[in-house]
Amino acid sequence: MLGTDIGIDLGTASILVYIKGKGVVLKEPSVVAFDRDTNKIKAIGEEARLMLGRTPGNIVAVRPLRQGVISDYTVTEKMLKYFIQKALGKKTFRKPRISVCVPSGVTEVEKKAVEDATYQAGAREVSIIEEPIAAAIGAGIDISRPCGNMIVDIGGGTSDIAVISLGGTVVSTSIKIAGDDFDEAIVRYMRKKHNLLIGERTAEDIKIKIGSAYRRAEVDSMDVRGRNLVTGLPKTVTVTSEETEEALKETTAQIVEAVHSVLEKTPPELAADVADRGIVLTGGGSLLRGLEELIEEKTGINTMTAEDPMTAVAIGTGKFVEFLSGKRDN
Structure with missing residues (x-):
C-alpha cells in the first residue's frame, strides 16, 4: 500500500x-x-x-x-x-x-x-x-486560468468570500458570520417574539426545514416545541418561513455586505469577469433558501449555488x- x-x-x-x-x-x-x-x-x-x-x-x-x-x-x-x-x-x-x-x-x-x-x-x-x-476547485472551476471567479463559501463558523484568478486569491475577506449565527438569530427571535426558549438543534431544524433569506411565493410553517419563558412549561408554537426571514435579516445582510466590500476592492478587469460569470455559492450555509436571490438582488450579479455545496x-x-x-x- x-x-x-x-x-x-x-x-x-x-x-x-x-x-x-x-x-x-x-x-x-x-x-x-x-x-x-x-x-x-x-x-x-x-x-x-x-x-x-x-x-x-x-x-x-x-x-x-x-x-x-x-x-x-x-x-x-x-x-x-x-x-x-x-x-x-x-x-x-x-x-x-x-x-x-x-x-x-x-x-x-x-x-x-x-x-x-x-x-x-x-x-x-x-x-x-x-x-x-x-471551494472553487470543488465547485468545478478551473482556477489556473487568468480570469476572475467569485466564490462565497458559507460554512458553519465563517463565511469566506474571495475573487480568484490564476490559482490564487486576489481579494478576499473572511467574516465570522455563518450557519451557526443563523441558528443563534433564530433562537433570539423565538425568545423575543414568542417567549419561547429553544436549543441550537431545534433552531437548526427550523433553519433547514423552513428557513428563508428572501420573500417567497408560498409560505411554509412548522410546529416548534420549547420552553415557555413566562410559565416555565413546555409549549408548542407554529412558525412560518416569513418569520425566519425576519429573524435572519440582520445576519444575511452582513454576508451581503461582505460580498459587496470584496466587489468594491476587485480590480476592474476581474470585476468584469465576475459580472460575466456570476457568483458561486458553496458551503452548507448556502443551502439556506433565498440566499441566491438576495445576493443577486443586492449586487445585480447572477448568483448560483455549486452542485453539491456541502462537499x-x-x-x-x-x-x-x-x-x-x-x-x-x-
Missing part, C-alpha cells in the same frame, strides 16, 4: 474527509463528547451531536473548533486522529499526505495549530489551503494535492 492522499475540510460544524480515488468517504459533525470526571472521550461525530444539550453534568458535548479555528487543541487532535483512522481503515503502512483547509482570514499561529494537530494525528506531509480556493470544499481540498503535484511536474 502506498501512502494515501487525503483532503480534510476542517469545519466548525462538520468534518469531511476526501480520499483520492474514492471521493468523500466520511462526513460527520465536529462534536466531541467527553466525561469531565475521567477526561475520557465518550463519543465523536454524529453520536456526540445527538448529545448536544442533552447531557448529564459530568458529560459535556463540545465543538473543539470555534469559527473555523481550533479552540481546544487536544480534543481537536484526538478527533482528527479518530476521523483519519475511520476514513482509512486500519490497513495503512505509510502515513498519508494530508491537505487541510482553513478559513482565509486565519493567522499564522492558527495555521500552525492546525498543522501541528494534523501531524500529531498521523500525517506524513501537511499542506494548508485556503477555503475559497478549495465542495472537501473535494477541492483533496484535489488540491493533485493540483499541487501537477504544478510541481510542470
Whole structure:
C-alpha cells in the first residue's frame, strides 16, 4: 500500500474527509463528547451531536473548533486522529499526505495549530489551503486560468468570500458570520417574539426545514416545541418561513455586505469577469433558501449555488494535492 492522499475540510460544524480515488468517504459533525470526571472521550461525530444539550453534568458535548479555528487543541487532535483512522481503515503502512483547509482570514499561529494537530494525528506531509480556493476547485472551476471567479463559501463558523484568478486569491475577506449565527438569530427571535426558549438543534431544524433569506411565493410553517419563558412549561408554537426571514435579516445582510466590500476592492478587469460569470455559492450555509436571490438582488450579479455545496470544499481540498503535484511536474 502506498501512502494515501487525503483532503480534510476542517469545519466548525462538520468534518469531511476526501480520499483520492474514492471521493468523500466520511462526513460527520465536529462534536466531541467527553466525561469531565475521567477526561475520557465518550463519543465523536454524529453520536456526540445527538448529545448536544442533552447531557448529564459530568458529560459535556463540545465543538473543539470555534469559527473555523481550533479552540481546544487536544480534543481537536484526538478527533482528527479518530476521523483519519475511520476514513482509512486500519490497513495503512505509510502515513498519508494530508491537505487541510482553513478559513482565509486565519493567522499564522492558527495555521500552525492546525498543522501541528494534523501531524500529531498521523500525517506524513501537511499542506494548508485556503477555503475559497478549495471551494472553487470543488465547485468545478478551473482556477489556473487568468480570469476572475467569485466564490462565497458559507460554512458553519465563517463565511469566506474571495475573487480568484490564476490559482490564487486576489481579494478576499473572511467574516465570522455563518450557519451557526443563523441558528443563534433564530433562537433570539423565538425568545423575543414568542417567549419561547429553544436549543441550537431545534433552531437548526427550523433553519433547514423552513428557513428563508428572501420573500417567497408560498409560505411554509412548522410546529416548534420549547420552553415557555413566562410559565416555565413546555409549549408548542407554529412558525412560518416569513418569520425566519425576519429573524435572519440582520445576519444575511452582513454576508451581503461582505460580498459587496470584496466587489468594491476587485480590480476592474476581474470585476468584469465576475459580472460575466456570476457568483458561486458553496458551503452548507448556502443551502439556506433565498440566499441566491438576495445576493443577486443586492449586487445585480447572477448568483448560483455549486452542485453539491456541502462537499465542495472537501473535494477541492483533496484535489488540491493533485493540483499541487501537477504544478510541481510542470
